[in-house]
Amino acid sequence: MDRHQTYAERSAKQTNAAAIQLLDTIDRKKTNLCVSVDVTNSKDFLAIIDAVGPYVCLVKTHVDILEDFNRTLVEHLVQLSEKHDFLIFEDRKFADIGNTVALQYFSGVHRIASWAHITNAHPVPGPSVVKGLASVGLPMKRGLLLLAEMSTEGALARGEYTDEAVRIARTHRDFVIGFIAQRRMEGVGLRPGETMHPTEDFLVLAPGVGLDVKGDGMGQQYRTPRQVVFESGCDVIIVGRGIYGKPEALDVQAVQAQAERYRKAGWDAYLERVKR
Numbered sequence: 001m002d003r004h005q006t007y008a009e010r011s012a013k014q015t016n017a018a019a020i021q022l023l024d025t026i027d028r029k030k031t032n033l034c035v036s037v038d039v040t041n042s043k044d045f046l047a048i049i050d051a052v053g054p055y056v057c058l059v060k061t062h063v064d065i066l067e068d069f070n071r072t073l074v075e076h077l078v079q080l081s082e083k084h085d086f087l088i089f090e091d092r093k094f095a096d097i098g099n100t101v102a103l104q105y106f107s108g109v110h111r112i113a114s115w116a117h118i119t120n121a122h123p124v125p126g127p128s129v130v131k132g133l134a135s136v137g138l139p140m141k142r143g144l145l146l147l148a149e150m151s152t153e154g155a156l157a158r159g160e161y162t163d164e165a166v167r168i169a170r171t172h173r174d175f176v177i178g179f180i181a182q183r184r185m186e187g188v189g190l191r192p193g194e195t196m197h198p199t200e201d202f203l204v205l206a207p208g209v210g211l212d213v214k215g216d217g218m219g220q221q222y223r224t225p226r227q228v229v230f231e232s233g234c235d236v237i238i239v240g241r242g243i244y245g246k247p248e249a250l251d252v253q254a255v256q257a258q259a260e261r262y263r264k265a266g267w268d269a270y271l272e273r274v275k276r
């Protein structure tokens, strides 16, 4: 995959339904912005999502932090995804044996597989985590991201660990659509003499994106959309607090202004990257 290929050109070559839907949404809405909504009550959660909906290709959730989670909330979330034309990514970070993650993905209070187009997993258990999740997600046309790197200071996901994450993804290309990482993963983990499969094209979704601050005092590190998309070749910027600020002082118009600011910065960086 050369860095000049457009989202539309790349969509035409994908086979996973969630990857195709995501790339087509990005292309149609002209946004590579994913908003991460880490708030603890459903009123703010839905208000932020309704406000940012027109500006995003994807909404990232942590439904386990919602104090009043219930099935009606999921119905509202799905309605908003249809109203504003975005996909849903539950940032569950599965990290257990195959049998356990399959149960966590399909069952329990949250029933993630029934509503999230995309979820993610730490590759720490090895390929079995992907096998377990694929047993549930593939028949439902879902997609998985592996955490190959993290945005935090001192993260252990680097070097050989990152190489292994990419190797695991290569053996499950039907279900693993890409990575949570800080840069393109092309060529990463190839052993001497190995070449990349001609159809390989993993999406890279990058968290740790902020225009105004460099960190949050708890290990998070921020880079700008241009650094992430143009310099490091990532495909989607994930932005949380940079857009919704402090939820206790929720101002819908300010949230929308920030969403548009990040959307434009991410899209301009993409246009700069694909220019031939």
Ligand code: S5P
Residues within 6 Å of the ligand: 036, 038, 062, 091, 149, 150, 151, 152, 180, 207, 208, 209, 216, 220, 238, 239, 240, 241, 242
């Ligand atoms: O390496 C990572 C991986 C993830 S998924 N670093 C991250 O920050 N995340 C998530 O992205 C994190 O769980 C949070 O939901 C979001 C970043 O939020 P922000 O408010 O710092 O932009």
